[in-house]
Amino acid sequence: MLVIAAHPDDAEFSFGATVARLTDEGARVTYLVVTDGSQGGEDPTEPAEDLVARRYxxxxxxxxxxGVADVVFLGFPDGLVADTPELRxxxxxxxxxxxxxxVLTHQPLRSLQFPIGASHPDHLAVGQSALSAVYPDARNPRAFPEVLAEGLAPHKVAEVWVPGHEHTDLLVDVDRTVDRKVTAILRHRSQFLGSADPRADVQWVVDRMRGNGTILGCGYAEAYKRIITDAPAAAGPTPPAPQKGGEVPVAAP
Structure with a gap:
């Protein structure tokens, strides 16, 4: 599994409990962080290189x-990401x-329901480039011949999950890993400087997972739009009703 995130901390906020569940079940997970995180601080006098080192x-x-196996940083400038051939x-x-x-990555569409932070322009650009890299680029032997010349053969990704927002059709039961998600978020101490209670600052994340859990019939769940890369164009059968204890398709809430 590959998590493609725009900034340090995005993976934890968006996917952290799912990542923990999948690593517990034996999946090998790699993080790919696109930007250097250099705009993720409140002190304009702090040298960028110091903040970047801390965020990494x-x-x-x-x-x-x-339980993530590896973290790869691409180092693109924070706040300036665009869907370009270079990023793809x-x-x-x-x-x-x-x-x-x-692949887990950002939704490429601006949400008009969720808080505006979910639609950070870096998130939208990374989501769009990631989906383009999954299809067609990574599987196409004629795309980016210089990458093929490096000995990196084409590869087909089976599925992509993006945060559900308005398009949820998959909920993942994360009852056993919700606390680790919160702990992982709080490892990003630079994002909570000056906070009297960082745990209270992320209570909204827990509340959202609890709401998703109510739909699925468990305590906590994370919500996704699931993209099957080789799915037929015609609509499939009606999704089964939610069941407690696993990840199952559900109707968008």
Missing amino acids: EEQRAAARVL RALTREIRRHRPDL
């Missing part, structure tokens, strides 16, 4: 909490290198 170390620490090539290279069955 925080990301490694958070990944360890969740970089993502294609890593998909071919790590050869995941499943």
Whole structure:
């Protein structure tokens, strides 16, 4: 499994409990962080290189909490990411290198329901480039021939999951890993400087998972839009009713 995130901390906020569940079940998970995180601070006088080094170390620490095998940083400038051939090539290279069955990444569409932070322009650009890298670039032997020349053969990703927002059709039961998600988020200490109670600051994350759990019939769940890369164009059968204890398709809430 490959998690493609725009910033240090995005993977934990969006996917952390799912990542922990999948690593517990034996999946090998790699993080791919696109930006250097250099705009993720409140002190404009702090040298960018100091903040970047701190955020990279925080990301490694958070990944360890969740059982992530490796963290790769691409180092694109924070706040300036665009859906470009350069980014698509970089993502294609890593998909071919790590050869995941499943990619988790950002939704490429702006949400008008969720808080505006979910639609950070870096998130939208990374989501769009990641989906383009999955299909067609990573599987196409004629896309980015320089990557093929590096010995990285084409690879087909079976599925992509993006945060559900308005399009939820998959809920994952994370009752056993919700606490590790919160612990991993709090490893990003630079994002809570000056907070009297960082745990209270992320209570909204827990509340959202609890609401998803109510739909699925468990305590906590994370919500996704599931993309099967080789699915037929015609609509499939009606999804089964939610059942407690696993990840199952559900109607969008």
